[in-house]
Amino acid sequence: MLEQSLIEDGMRRGLAIARRGPSHTPNPQVGCVLLDPEGRVVAEGWHRGAGTPHAEVEALGHLLAEWHDRAAELTAVVTLEPCNHTGRTGPCAAALIAAGVGAVAYALSDPGQESSGGADTLRAAGVEVRGGVLDGEARALLAPWLEKQAGAVPARTGDPLPRPSRPRVIVKWAQTLDGRAAATDGSSQWITGEGARADVHRRRARADAILVGTGTLLADDPALTARDAAGGLLVPPKEQPLPVVVGRREIPASARVRAHPALAAHGLSEPLRFTGADLAADLASLAEHGVRSVFVEGGPTVASALIAAGLADDVLVYVAPALLGGPRLAIGDLGIPDISGILRLSETRIERLGDDLLVIASLDRASSALGPVTEGS
Known part of the structure; x- marks a missing residue:
C-alpha cells in the first residue's frame, strides 16, 4: 500500500472527478483513480449515472495496456467502498480482483445491505485494503444520498451512519x-x-x-x-x-x-x-x-x-x-x-x-x- 499522503492526494482527485457525475439520481457520485507505485494517476473514472459502469470499472477501462500485466503494482483509490452485488452492472469488488489490482483504499463504507461487503471480498482475495481515507470530505459530498441510506438500512458495525433524529x-x-x-x-x-x-x-x-x-x-x-x-x-x-x-x-x-x-x-x-x-x-x-x-x-x-x-x-x-x-x-x-x-x-x-x-x-x-x-x- 502506498504511503498515506499519496493515497490522500489520490482521494482528493477521486472526490473532484466524482462531482462530474449526476447529483440528482438515486445513485451516489463516486470517483476512482488508479495510482502507480509513485502515486501518479495512470487511469481514472467516475460514475456517469444509473445503468452506466461504476467508477472502478470506468477507471479500469481506461488503463493502458502496459499496465494490464502489472496491475498488482497499482492502488485503486475509491470514494465509496467497492460494491459487492450485481445490479444493472456487476460487482466492482470482483472487477478489481479480476484485473489483479494489488491494493484498494476507500473513503466510506457502503451502507447498503446488498451492495456492502466489498472490502471483505477484496481482503479474502488477498488484496490489501484500507478504509476511512478522507471520510469527512467524502461524507460532505454524499450527504444527501447517505441520509437516505441511513433511514433505509441499519448501520454496519464500524460505519458511523446512525438513524438520524431529524432529517x-x-x-x-x-x-x-x-x-x-x-x-x-x-x-x-x-x-x-x-x-x-x-x-x-x-x-x-x-x-x-x-x-x-x-x-x-x-x-x-x-x-x-x-x-x-x-x-x-x-x-x-x-x-x-x-x-x-x-x-x-x-x-x-x-x-x-x-x-x-x-x-x-x-x-x-x-x-x-x-x-x-x-x-x-x-x-x-x-x-x-x-x-x-x-x-x-x-x-x-x-x-x-x-x-x-x-x-x-x-x-x-x-x-x-x-x-x-x-x-x-x-x-x-x-x-x-x-x-x-x-x-x-x-x-x-x-x-x-x-x-x-x-x-x-x-x-x-x-x-x-x-x-x-x-x-x-
Whole structure:
C-alpha cells in the first residue's frame, strides 16, 4: 500500500472527478483513480449515472495496456467502498480482483445491505485494503444520498451512519444582489433565470420532502413538485418529495398542493401539517415518517426560524444580478444582536447557472435559538 499522503492526494482527485457525475439520481457520485507505485494517476473514472459502469470499472477501462500485466503494482483509490452485488452492472469488488489490482483504499463504507461487503471480498482475495481515507470530505459530498441510506438500512458495525433524529434540512431561497426575495408588492416570479429554476427542480427531486410556510402557500399557490423543462414530473410520483406545510392557517381547498402526486402514491389524503410551534419536534416527527432530507422553500419566516434555531444544515442561495430595493428581504431576523454573533458559513462553493450564481454552504448547528413560527407564517 502506498504511503498515506499519496493515497490522500489520490482521494482528493477521486472526490473532484466524482462531482462530474449526476447529483440528482438515486445513485451516489463516486470517483476512482488508479495510482502507480509513485502515486501518479495512470487511469481514472467516475460514475456517469444509473445503468452506466461504476467508477472502478470506468477507471479500469481506461488503463493502458502496459499496465494490464502489472496491475498488482497499482492502488485503486475509491470514494465509496467497492460494491459487492450485481445490479444493472456487476460487482466492482470482483472487477478489481479480476484485473489483479494489488491494493484498494476507500473513503466510506457502503451502507447498503446488498451492495456492502466489498472490502471483505477484496481482503479474502488477498488484496490489501484500507478504509476511512478522507471520510469527512467524502461524507460532505454524499450527504444527501447517505441520509437516505441511513433511514433505509441499519448501520454496519464500524460505519458511523446512525438513524438520524431529524432529517437533513436544506434551506433554499432566491434573491437579488441586494438581498431581496420579492418586490414591494410581494411579486417574486421570476427573480432568477431558467437555469437556476431547473437546478432547483433537480434538487427537489433528491429530497424526501419539500417544506413551505402557509404564508408562501397562500401567496404563491406552489405545486411543490419536481418538474422538467416541459412541466412534466422529473421523477415518478412515489419519488416526488412529500409536501409539508408549516403554520396555523388553513390550506385552501383549491390549493394545488392538495393534488400533489406523492400524496396518493404514499396513501395520504393531504400534505403533512405542523403548526411550527416546536420546529425541532416537527422535524423529529418527519424523521418518524421516514423523511431523511427536507428541502425548505418556505419563505423568509420559516427559513429564518430554522436557521436561527440551529436546525438548518445547508443553505442554497440563488443570486440574480439584479436590484429591487424595498422591504422584502430574503432572510429575516436571526436573533443576532451584534457582530460577535455573526453566523459563519463553511464548505462554501459557488456555481454559475446562466446569468445567476448559486451559493452552496453548510451552517453551524450551534446557532442561537429563536422563537416559534408565528400565526402569520
